[in-house]
Amino acid sequence: MHDFLFKSGELHAEDVPVSRIVKRYGSPVYIYSHRTILRHFRAFSEAFDGYPHIICYAAKANSNSAILKILAEEGGGADVVSGGELFRAINAGIPANRIVYAGVGKTTEEIRYALKERILMFNVESEAELIEINRVAGIMKRNAPIALRVNPDIDPETHPYISTGLKRHKFGIPMEDALECYRIAKRMPHIEILGIHKHIGSQITKVSPFVDALKKLLSLVDNLRLNGMEIRYIDIGGGLGIPYNDEEPPQPKDLAKAVLPLLWGRDFTLIVEPGRSILGNAGILVTKVLYLKKGLGKDFVIVDAGMNDLIRPSLYGAFHRIVPVVKRKRKKIIADIVGPICESGDFLAKDREIERPFQGDLIAVMSAGAYGFSMASRYNSRPMVAEVIVRGKTFGIIRQRETYEDLIARERIPEDI
Ligand SMILES: Cc1ncc(COP(=O)(O)O)c(C=O)c1O
Incomplete structure (x- = not known):
């Protein structure tokens, strides 16, 4: 169950059109639903109600501070696997x-x-x-x-x-x-x-x-x-x-x-x-179509999100549903949906039937809330993308998009080398 549904042919995150979020914060962007996160967490606490228990959310699935704070306020604990995750959990109030x-x-x-x-x-x-x-x-x-x-x-x-x-x-x-x-x-x-x-x-x-x-x-x-x-x-x-x-x-x-x-x-x-069962279907990755390309016997839809932003398809051959953000009833094509990274393994979907997109269209990669951003990297010197959370009709940034300056902020060029 999740809260990313079509209303009048347009994908919404709870009550907000996804395209409005992209207009404000750009693409690619991870979008999370507050309502889904709460419902999933509560499904666990209610299921085990009556027996002494602690739901220790696995922070590795998605360790954004805002998300950890939501779970902390619900009485959640955390399962951490590094000093960094421990820091994040404590800092968020767990x-x-x-x-x-x-x-x-x-x-x-x-x-x-x-x-x-x-x-x-x-x-x-x-x-x-x-x-x-x-x-x-x-x-x-x-x-x-x-x-x-x-x-x-x-x-x-x-x-x-x-x-x-x-x-x-x-x-x-x-x-x-x-x-x-x-x-x-x-x-x-x-x-x-x-x-x-x-x-x-x-x-x-x-x-x-x-x-x-x-x-x-x-x-x-x-x-x-x-x-x-x-x-x-x-x-x-x-x-x-x-x-x-x-x-x-x-x-x-x-x-x-x-x-x-x-x-x-x-x-x-x-x-x-x-981890996954709380955050997985509480998030999507929205990406913009950059180019359509006809290969030999194969069509490619080239989008602005790559394996550095969502590595699951490349790493595990994982399947994510991919839908247009605005349904336009165009004819269907079968294509590989690929990112801009210089690796043949850089794909979000292979041989996927989708409504033929046009340049500039937005598409959503579903079920990307867990092991999405938390496994992302800056490979090919691509700044980390923005993360946004939606609650009802309101939405807000929970991680700003990085800049080129952020990429080199901690690098030094020693004078004697
Ligand atoms: C020790 C431990 N606990 C919990 C989890 C969370 O698993 P899941 O996201 O499938 O619920 C993991 C995931 O790798 C883990 O290693």
Whole structure:
């Protein structure tokens, strides 16, 4: 469900014509719907209502400060994977005691920063990391609250690049080693065992992988109890899929219905880390048609947004629906919709049937709110695009378009070189 709908043949973001936003802020531009973000977040909090829980929004999906602030005001926590994300979350008003920190490569500085801020817990991904956290905590005369991220070896049946919970992946601690790793953690003087964590992948379109993975976690929890270790927080990660095209992924309430029966009667606080399912369909990328080009046996629609602005099609072959911002009932063509970047992999869609656009027309790339701007880069020295949020009839900028000066602002030319 989203709030980007056609009214009188023109695409609107909530109650604002998309073309009006482009007139004010230019193209390309990411546009988000406040209403969709709230509805999606609330779908999670309502689904898990009745069981102690924290919805720790996965900041990597979209870490714009305005978006984090909206979620902070809803009582959301955050799942962060870097010092930068931790900074953003705290700066946006997410209380540190609702922040969990995952990632296989936390640096000493990042560990120190997270300890100083007193986050809820580190989701630890290796024994070596555990040793480092214990060491840093010792120097700071603190106890570090931790969960071990366990790799349950469950296939989430999604794209290999966004699948994370199989044995061959770099993430988490193998199930077979987890008990021993908890024992090691228990002996460490500055480690406080608080929870257990798993995240098996993203864009998961069934509940069964979540259930199977949770069952494995719970049997480990029981084993830990027998070994004198009490788990208070059970973190089931994120990963719920969204409809990009014709997928029909489970809703948060379906996930809750599948997962909560396994938790009733157990004294946990549940943590869920949704990212894509909150932001994905809450945002679009609007781009302008620059040129039409006839190739040999192929038409190209060349637009002003490239793989640097939205890398998902190039990186994962991901599908995004593409629609004209104003429907004109022109004849359909089949074309590759490509950006201006000097890479053959720079495309937003391949062999796509679309209404034949004209130069200057606007087209919208749908479902671009998650892993869109947050994965964008300045490749080919292209300034980062603007981001705008709409709420009802009003809209405002949440990130200004960069200038050419911004591109070189931090560069220096040493005099002696
Ligand atoms: C540890 C962790 N939690 C949560 C998420 C969010 O996943 P999704 O956006 O699919 O909900 C990710 C995504 O990669 C992750 O790595």
